Amino acid sequence: MQKPERRPAAPEFSSGPCAKRPGWSAEALSAAALGRSHRAAIGKAKLKDVIDRSRKLLGMPEGWVLGIVPGSDTGAVEMAMWSLLGQRPVDVLAWESFGSGWVTDITKQLKLKDVRVIEAGYGELPDLSKVDPAHDVVFTWNGTTSGVCVPNGDWIAGDREGLTICDATSAAFAMDLDWDKLDAVTWSWQKVLGGEAAHGMLALGPRAIERLESYTPPWPMPKLFRMTKSGKLNEGIFKGETINTPSMLAVEDAIDALGWAESVGGLKGLITRCRGNLAALESWVADSDWASFLAQDPAIRSHTSVCLAISDPWFAGLSADQQKDVPKKLSKLLEDEGVAYDINGYRDAPPGLRIWCGATVATSDVEALTPWLDWAYATVKADFQKAAA
Known part of the structure; x- marks a missing residue:
């Protein structure tokens, strides 16, 4: 699969500490x-x-x-x-x-x-x-x-x-x-x-x-x-x-x-930004052949710390250690590309990804991230399959 051309402007998708607000610089602290x-x-x-x-x-x-x-x-x-x-x-x-x-x-x-x-x-x-x-x-x-x-x-x-x-x-x-x-x-x-x-x-x-x-x-x-x-x-x-x-x-x-x-509309504006980020991921997951939400019920699905599971049947056939390695390698690959930082799932959670979608993250960056997720998963899967052959 070919690398996407468009990259997120801000690759900080960590769930804590989280991305700074758009346009932030150290000058904001001058007072x-x-x-x-x-x-x-x-x-x-x-x-x-x-x-x-x-x-x-x-x-x-x-x-x-x-x-x-x-x-x-x-x-x-x-x-x-x-x-x-x-x-x-x-x-x-x-x-x-x-x-x-x-x-x-x-x-x-x-x-x-x-x-x-x-x-x-x-x-x-x-x-x-x-x-x-x-x-x-x-x-x-x-x-x-x-x-x-x-x-x-x-x-x-x-x-x-x-x-x-x-x-x-x-x-x-x-x-x-x-x-x-x-x-x-x-x-x-x-x-x-x-x-x-x-x-x-x-x-x-x-x-x-x-x-x-x-x-x-x-x-x-x-x-x-x-x-x-x-x-x-x-x-x-x-x-x-x-x-x-x-x-x-x-x-x-x-x-x-x-x-x-x-400046972005107070609490209502912040909530709207978060929901827009989740909606971008939901649209991508709906068409994905390998990713799903850990929280399957939309009524209880977070729109800040969004956790993704891997639903590919190939993944289900791997050993427990291999399953842990897949999101780890995927996350490292995207970090090396400067596309997404710190998105591996939490160590105690089922193997998967965790993408922060809080208000300081731009929806355009979430949209730019999703093709890279597909590319990274396809790359890691191909590497695993090649090693097993």
Whole structure:
């Protein structure tokens, strides 16, 4: 098969850190408050700017607070779990690697006893009707490593007694989050906004705040996780007074990303861009003789972290090790060509590809990528067949 002529203008299809916004350059960071204290007026103002603009873009309701916390999305989720869990039984939903990671934290680190793990395999959702509204529930809105997302928040009871703790790192700014059904929500800058790593965002609703102020977990609380003072919410955390020293360069980059998001139509515009990228892949998959979606049900298919499976009967006849090698070699081939970077599927997922389709990716680049996917697959398959002959 002949190499395609047209190449993506931006070959960054990694699922995290993700592509920078279109037109980005280091000049966008020229106003960064470098060499200044993050506790100085300028530092606090910039941190608060990220918080306020994020709240507005996401349509966060009144009564919610939003803070910048250490450790990226992982730190934000663990901060929520360590601070909020333990009062009630817990349901943990897991259908990919990050959800499974929260299961490990809850059962082996916090060592909670009254825990139900509700699981499904890669490409599927667990039975959401099994969630008990009297329990706290921990889940990912979008499974980054499986390409499967919850379709909405309808499965969460409006009159629930437990809290919902939602890891929304590859859903925030790309999907409509049902804030009325959520109590604690986390994400990071390096996903849909294309920002830099290390910083997480933690949003708490009124019910989560009430839990913080009325319940003290029985385990030691690391300093980085402490959100209360004298039994009351430490409001400074949610006004830009971060728990540890943030990178003001990364903060400036987040400000730039939020400004770009506003310029493309806010949340609605970001969602439209993501859906357009998925639609481009769906059109290609519909005609493909070798690729399919890991998430076969369109209702639960992610439009940010899109995971592709290999459905070619030839591939099914390979050994498990050979199957792992095919997408690895395909990804390396495209990286060497400067066409697509970091698109091999997640190490724990079934062998396949993972293509980031978040808002910072141009649909024209997704369209330019698909003929290269066909070329790379045909090339790798021919190499395998030649070696086996």
